[in-house]
Amino acid sequence: MLRRPLLRLLPLAALLGCSVSPKPPLEQIAADQKVMPPNTVDFSQMMRELSAQPGFTEKLLAQINHGEKAGAYLTPRLFDEFRKLILGSDWSGLDRFPGWNIRRITRTVDLGSHLAKGSQASPDLGVNVGPYTLNAAHTESLDTPSTLGGFQADQSSLGADVSHGDGPDPRLAPMHSESARLAQVFNRLSLNSAPNSAPKPVFTAKIGDQNATSPEQLVAALTATGHTVTVADARYFANFGHFHYKGRDVEMPFWLDTQLLIPTDHWWQRSRHLLVPVAHAEYEWIISGPRINADVTFYFGIDGRAEFRTNDEQNQPWVMGRHEHEYHGDQAVEVTRLTGKYVRAYAALHAAHPELPFGGYYTLGVCQDVIGSIELRMTGKTTLFPNTAQTEYFHDQPDAEITALMDAIPKDTEGPAPTPDRIFGSLPTEDYSALTVPGLREDVLRTHAAWEQGTLRSAWPVRRRLLSLVGLVLATGVVAWVARRRSSKVV
Incomplete structure (x- = not known):
């Protein structure tokens, strides 16, 4: 009795846009x-040519999760899925890996799994302060x-004309030498003080007749002292692999399901969800002047560190890049103040929760959470996706301002689907016709046009309506079955 209504719902599900083919047409990719x-x-083309070579796939897999700012850390479940696609020669699946929404990805984070590379035990170990001791x-x-050394490329050879790691920009x-020292100085200044904690010996940075005991100072x-300081809110496509094959860059994004429905030409055509490569977001301090010329960045990376860093490896061209905002003067000072507070907050969280897998990555957020929360403070809105931080953890660090910032941003591991302004705002270009990732350009152009026209649909309300309808049918069937049982007993 309960089967017939469910069978009748299957065509309805297709009409409502729940019949989803995740991949763009082959002719679109080819173009x-x-x-x-x-x-x-x-990446799939490289693996077509090399996966049959004995031992190569295992060498490649051993390089995954290495680096600092890739778009995702592969949880054990994701790692298994990735390995199966390669061993099963599912090249089209590799081209859209994993193609899951962020809720599904974060559900794979196993709190009992081993700690990944990253900060784990204390603020001393969680932030790179170079030679500047906290004591x-x-x-x-x-x-x-x-006096620090120059740029050193972190590159390795996998054989078969494949290398991992990028060279110098x-x-x-x-x-690099000035940038590396300045990053360490910013980090050490950030740890000069923390709310509700015992005073630490003061670290001072001096330039000219100016003394500073905090990053903003x-x-x-x-x-x-005559320097120009620009703080840029920068967005890129995250380079998941950082591989090179026969001297060529390997295009290897990490794909997320936005749950936005790509418009079709005809109502009877199957709808697809818009998949986008996950973005990387960071703040960049661009400093030029009479004494110091440097480029320093901040983000919370897959290495589990939330800190100031150098920013001088060569990006592959397909990751693109743009500045969503640039801050100068008092605004640059304010962004720096908030960033220094986040360095302290994450150091405290790493000390309080050394058990978190992946150095807290996913659980304490990804690179977008911090940047988006400061953007919300500075501009009144946030245009970044996704956010994964379980913000209840931030109540375990003592800075109420940071807790409020993290509480204020949208949560993509629960609640409704992300809004289009955050999805398009995360992309590393506003000229969508310039996108070079195969199969992405047309999908983004169509979806963005529908958003501007007010006709864009999301699978989230469609799915909720469908589930509500299924629940109503099931409830009706149960009530009818109970009524029939009772009437038969009366007879």
Whole structure:
């Protein structure tokens, strides 16, 4: 009795847009492959040619999860799915891996799994402060040149003409020594004090006649000594692999299901969900002047660290890149103040929760959470997706301002689907016709046009309506069955 209504719902599910083919048409992908950046190859094409070589797949898998700012850390479940696609020669599946929504991905985070590479035990270990110990006062003069070494590429060979890791950015790498020292100085200044904690020996950064004991004071000091400081809110496609094959860049994004429905030409055509490569977001301090020329970045990376870092590896062209916001003057000082607070907050969280897998990545957020929360404070809105932080953890660190910032941003592991402005805002270009990832350009153009026209639909309300309808049918069937049983007993 309960089967017939459910069978009748299947055509209805298709009409409501729940019959989903995740992949764009082959002809659409083929057309986009012609406009890929020069000297670039798909990851699936590389694996078509190499997966049969003995031992190569295992070497490649051993490199996954290495690095700092890739778009995702593969949980054990995701790792298994990835391995199955390669061993099963599912090349079209690799081209859209994993193609899950963020709720499904975060459900794979096993709190009992081993800790990944990253900060785990204490603020001393969780933030790179270089030679500046937390246990002694020190003054670092920025008037003298940095004595740190130059750029060193983190590259390795997998054989078969495949290498892992990117080389130097020709514009940024020459500044590596100054950038690395400045990142360490920013980190140590961030840890000078923490709310409700015992005072620490004070670290001071000195430039000219200016002294700074906090990151924001250092930005003000740089400006006062004739330096130009720009803080940029930067977005890129995350490079999941950082592989090179026969001297070519390997295009390897990590795909997320946005739950937005791509418009079709005809009502009877099957709807697809818009899949997008996950983005990477960071703040970049671009500093130029009479004494210091440097480029420093901040993000919470897959290495489990939320800290200031160098930013001088060469990005592959397909990841693109743009500045959503640029801050100067007092606004640059304010963004730096909030960023320093996040360095302290994450250090405290790592000390309080060393048991979290992946250094807290996913559970304490991904790179977008911090950047989006500061964007919300500075502009009144947030345009980043996804956010994964379980913000109840942030009540375990003592800074109420940081707790409020994290509580305020949308949560993508629960509640409704992400809004279109956050999905499109995360993309590394506003010229969607310039996208070079095969199969993405047309999907984004169609979906964005529907949003502007007010006709864009999401699978989230459709699915809720369908589930409500299924629940109503099931409830009606149960009531009818109970009534029939009772009437038969009366007879």
